Amino acid sequence: AQSVTQPDIHITVSEGASLELRCNYSYGATPYLFWYVQSPGQGLQLLLKYFSGDTLVQGIKGFEAEFKRSQSSFNLRKPSVHWSDAAEYFCAVGAQSGYSTLTFGKGTMLLVSP
Amino acid sequence: DTEVTQTPKHLVMGMTNKKSLKCEQHMGHRAMYWYKQKAKKPPELMFVYSYEKLSINESVPSRFSPECPNSSLLNLHLHALQPEDSALYLCASSQGLQETQYFGPGTRLLVL
Numbered sequence: 001a002q003s004v005t006q007p008d009i010h011i012t013v014s015e016g017a018s019l020e021l022r023c024n025y026s027y028g029a030t031p032y033l034f035w036y037v038q039s040p041g042q043g044l045q046l047l048l049k050y051f052s053g054d055t056l057v058q059g060i061k062g063f064e065a066e067f068k069r070s071q072s073s074f075n076l077r078k079p080s081v082h083w084s085d086a087a088e089y090f091c092a093v094g095a096q097s098g099y100s101t102l103t104f105g106k107g108t109m110l111l112v113s114p
Numbered sequence: 115d116t117e118v119t120q121t122p123k124h125l126v127m128g129m130t131n132k133k134s135l136k137c138e139q140h141m142g143h144r145a146m147y148w149y150k151q152k153a154k155k156p157p158e159l160m161f162v163y164s165y166e167k168l169s170i171n172e173s174v175p176s177r178f179s180p181e182c183p184n185s186s187l188l189n190l191h192l193h194a195l196q197p198e199d200s201a202l203y204l205c206a207s208s209q210g211l212q213e214t215q216y217f218g219p220g221t222r223l224l225v226l
Contacts (some may be wrong), residue, residue: 046215101211
């Protein structure tokens with residue numbers, strides 16, 4: 001069975017500082033990997049995804065993520081955080097085959113301090 | 115365009131009421147999903163429709179009844195809900211079952 005671990009429940013970053021949100025997954029084969037962002041009371045917005053190919057993936061809003069198979073990780077990064085980035089971030093893993101859907105991590109709440 | 119719309123945005127209902135949530139997408143996606151999300155938790159999958167047929171039911175109580183009248187619409191019929199069913203209900207769609215899911219803004223449900 002697939003699983004996702006986001007080890008940080010909360011992270012506080014100063015505005016303008018760099019950001020890295022951690023995500024580790026467990027899956028028997030090459031997974032599909034996603035990062036979603038959710039503002040309070042809103043739906044989930046797709047930031048980026050990895051299916052195959054280049055392991056450094058660029059997304060919207062200046063985010064990027066790197067797939068590291070050896071570490072089973074898919075960490076999300078941003079070089080300079082803006083106050084509007086404050087939200088809940090979910091990492092998710094999906095199967096490339098078979099009858100399976102998304103498995104979400106528990107989420108990381110990003111707080112941005114002035 | 116990757117828009118999924120949901121109505122209503124907010125819903126308050128009593129435990130004896132019958133109500134419905136509606137989800138719509140016009141991206142030609144053939145898979146549609148219902149999720150339930152409690153505060154400070156990740157979304158939990160409830161139902162999956164593929165080509166308008168129910169593919170996955172994650173052991174959801176019968177007081178929740180999904181319906182997919184056509185490839186663009188997904189409904190969730192609610193009857194005799196409990197206060198613990200209060201949550202954000204999210205709809206999503208994808209091209210196929212292993213494809214990227216796009217989420218709607220959700221319906222905030224309060225059961226009194």
